[in-house]
Amino acid sequence: MTGTVAEAGEFGLIAAVSERLPQGPEVLIGPGDDAAVLAAPDGRVVATTDVLVEGRHFRRDWSQPYDVGRKAAARNLADIAAMGARPLALLVALAVPPDLPLSWVLRLADGLREEAELGGASVVGGDTARADVVFVSVTALGDLEGRAPLTRAGAQPGDVVAVCGRLGWAEAGLAVLGRGFRSPRVLVEAHRRPDVAYDAGPEAATLGASALVDVSDGLVQDIGHVAAASGVAVDLDPEAFEVPQALRDVGAAVGTDPLQWVLTGGDDYALAGSFPAGVALPLRWRVVGVVGTGEGVTVAGRPYDAPAGHAHFR
Amino acid sequence: MTGTVAEAGEFGLIAAVSERLPQGPEVLIGPGDDAAVLAAPDGRVVATTDVLVEGRHFRRDWSQPYDVGRKAAARNLADIAAMGARPLALLVALAVPPDLPLSWVLRLADGLREEAELGGASVVGGDTARADVVFVSVTALGDLEGRAPLTRAGAQPGDVVAVCGRLGWAEAGLAVLGRGFRSPRVLVEAHRRPDVAYDAGPEAATLGASALVDVSDGLVQDIGHVAAASGVAVDLDPEAFEVPQALRDVGAAVGTDPLQWVLTGGDDYALAGSFPAGVALPLRWRVVGVVGTGEGVTVAGRPYDAPAGHAHFR
Numbered sequence: 001m002t003g004t005v006a007e008a009g010e011f012g013l014i015a016a017v018s019e020r021l022p023q024g025p026e027v028l029i030g031p032g033d034d035a036a037v038l039a040a041p042d043g044r045v046v047a048t049t050d051v052l053v054e055g056r057h058f059r060r061d062w063s064q065p066y067d068v069g070r071k072a073a074a075r076n077l078a079d080i081a082a083m084g085a086r087p088l089a090l091l092v093a094l095a096v097p098p099d100l101p102l103s104w105v106l107r108l109a110d111g112l113r114e115e116a117e118l119g120g121a122s123v124v125g126g127d128t129a130r131a132d133v134v135f136v137s138v139t140a141l142g143d144l145e146g147r148a149p150l151t152r153a154g155a156q157p158g159d160v161v162a163v164c165g166r167l168g169w170a171e172a173g174l175a176v177l178g179r180g181f182r183s184p185r186v187l188v189e190a191h192r193r194p195d196v197a198y199d200a201g202p203e204a205a206t207l208g209a210s211a212l213v214d215v216s217d218g219l220v221q222d223i224g225h226v227a228a229a230s231g232v233a234v235d236l237d238p239e240a241f242e243v244p245q246a247l248r249d250v251g252a253a254v255g256t257d258p259l260q261w262v263l264t265g266g267d268d269y270a271l272a273g274s275f276p277a278g279v280a281l282p283l284r285w286r287v288v289g290v291v292g293t294g295e296g297v298t299v300a301g302r303p304y305d306a307p308a309g310h311a312h313f314r
Numbered sequence: 315m316t317g318t319v320a321e322a323g324e325f326g327l328i329a330a331v332s333e334r335l336p337q338g339p340e341v342l343i344g345p346g347d348d349a350a351v352l353a354a355p356d357g358r359v360v361a362t363t364d365v366l367v368e369g370r371h372f373r374r375d376w377s378q379p380y381d382v383g384r385k386a387a388a389r390n391l392a393d394i395a396a397m398g399a400r401p402l403a404l405l406v407a408l409a410v411p412p413d414l415p416l417s418w419v420l421r422l423a424d425g426l427r428e429e430a431e432l433g434g435a436s437v438v439g440g441d442t443a444r445a446d447v448v449f450v451s452v453t454a455l456g457d458l459e460g461r462a463p464l465t466r467a468g469a470q471p472g473d474v475v476a477v478c479g480r481l482g483w484a485e486a487g488l489a490v491l492g493r494g495f496r497s498p499r500v501l502v503e504a505h506r507r508p509d510v511a512y513d514a515g516p517e518a519a520t521l522g523a524s525a526l527v528d529v530s531d532g533l534v535q536d537i538g539h540v541a542a543a544s545g546v547a548v549d550l551d552p553e554a555f556e557v558p559q560a561l562r563d564v565g566a567a568v569g570t571d572p573l574q575w576v577l578t579g580g581d582d583y584a585l586a587g588s589f590p591a592g593v594a595l596p597l598r599w600r601v602v603g604v605v606g607t608g609e610g611v612t613v614a615g616r617p618y619d620a621p622a623g624h625a626h627f628r
Contacts, residue, residue, distance in 0.1 A: 028358060029463055032543075034396035034528060035362035035456065037463045040354040044342060047438065048349035049453055051407035053445045082348035093365035093407070093451035127364045127451075129371070137407035137441075137451035139363055142349065149343055149351045213348060229346075 006098035069111020080142035081201025171265025233294035320412035383425020394456035395515025485579025547608035
């Protein structure tokens with residue numbers, strides 16, 4: 001596919017994208033009509049939406065369109081998993097400059113589709129428009145498969161806090177890119193493309209988790225939402241985290257404590273939740289703290305005063 | 315509420331918007347968690363998404379934020395109705411300039427909420443980001459209430475084509491605004507804020523419609539999608555349309571045949587469908603054509619060669 005989005009036209013663009021999107025068995029009506037129709041046998045549907053803006057959430061010179069698609073899908077699929085649900089479908093609203101190569105949009109669609117497939121979902125619909133910068137809004141739908149939804153509000157004093165997935169990798173990768181480097185490659189790749197264990201969401205529900213969240217803005221901030229919604233305090237144990245050698249190396253090189261990235265780095269979309277003490281957690285879940293009475297998040301009993309939350313480009 | 319979006323901050327903005335959004339009985343978990351959870355007792359869910367970009371779909375000097383919200387919701391709710399479904403919920407992804415007044419976003423939320431209420435839906439979730447211009451992406455979910463979905467593909471030769479709702483009003487209103495006028499007010503208002511009979515979608519299904527679409531890009535173009543998907547031809551009767559006096563007046567003033575607006579004007583979100591000949595249609599449905607063998611859309615038996623489709627600003 002050569003040429004620009006403007007040359008393809010709206011219908012040409014939609015046709016070229018749609019033919020790259022196979023539909024799963026839950027899709028009763030896929031792209032091409034006024035709306036999609038999905039099976040929701042549970043009798044409930046989980047829904048979340050998210051927006052990525054070029055220059056703020058990604059840069060076209062730092063991330064390939066395939067990676068932007070992967071990340072745009074991952075952010076939303078992780079929110080579905082964080083409710084303890086199984087991803088079902090994505091809808092994508094896309095605004096792009098008319099001179100953008102059509103191939104850029106098709107690679108974005110490839111990334112969306114492949115990340116959706118990792119979560120077990122289909123891309124069932126979308127819309128396109130023109131704009132001066134790329135704007136990607138993804139809506140994800142999910143299926144609770146008969147389970148109760150896992151909100152942020154159920155953590156109880158005495159619970160343990162556990163995490164499944166990477167923490168700080170994407171933020172360290174962004175620090176690398178921001179200094180003009182391209183390695184360590186594993187961290188740069190982590191910034192470009194999260195690696196999310198979607199099935200850990202339903203697993204957490206089955207294990208009896210009392211609350212669950214995905215870490216999009218940094219663990220301290222996101223587990224803080226659980227603490228606030230549950231009316232509890234969370235204390236994180238800095239010794240409990242795995243800080244991979246790559247993070248230590250980059251931290252030493254750029255003068256940042258790598259634990260800061262682990263505690264406050266966003267965009268890895270790990271799942272973090274609270275579980276009754278004594279529950280036997282599979283190996284991929286790491287206990288990193290405890291729930292107590294009170295409010296707020298502490299690290300080793302003290303307020304954590306590193307710059308909290310995820311830093312966007314500007 | 316005074317100040318800018320940047321002064322309110324992301325969480326302040328979300329809190330201020332959320333408190334304006336009452337939740338209907340189908341909403342099991344509303345805004346504030348990783349995702350919303352909705353009842354879907356039918357066991358299926360209808361889903362569609364759409365994006366509006368400032369400068370392309372609306373101008374801040376021509377439309378108030380309340381009207382942008384109304385229209386952004388209406389576009390998507392109409393797509394749900396066009397499947398024969400009842401609107402259930404909206405999710406809204408919003409990117410705005412940091413110096414935008416917070417009051418602008420709150421009025422947008424008011425418009426989204428009020429249009430959603432007209433359709434019987436709640437605004438259950440969303441996301442915000444910064445951008446240089448306003449982007450509003452809305453996803454609508456709907457409930458088929460046990461009925462079969464009404465696609466574009468069921469029209470049969472011998473069916474009649476009928477329309478429920480306004481045609482050409484919004485386009486004529488845009489023509490008025492584009493020439494620097496503010497009246498006739500009814501047309502300017504129609505451009506700013508569609509008036510959609512959402513319950514006409516389920517009604518069409520109950521009446522036995524064979525296909526249904528909402529008119530977002532102009533009747534000739536949109537009923538053309540029905541013709542293409544159904545493998546039939548549609549002939550529209552130019553004498554069958556009601557052309558209101560306001561359209562005639564503006565047409566005379568600006569030198570445009572008002573029937574052109576009726577046949578090709580977008581943004582009114584009328585519902586247009588095919589029904590078995592002889593079906594007794596309620597008064598709000600107007601028969602405007604017939605389905606035959608062949609392909610394409612004709613007007614009085616001839617190709618319609620006025621500029622087809624909805625003209626955006628640029």
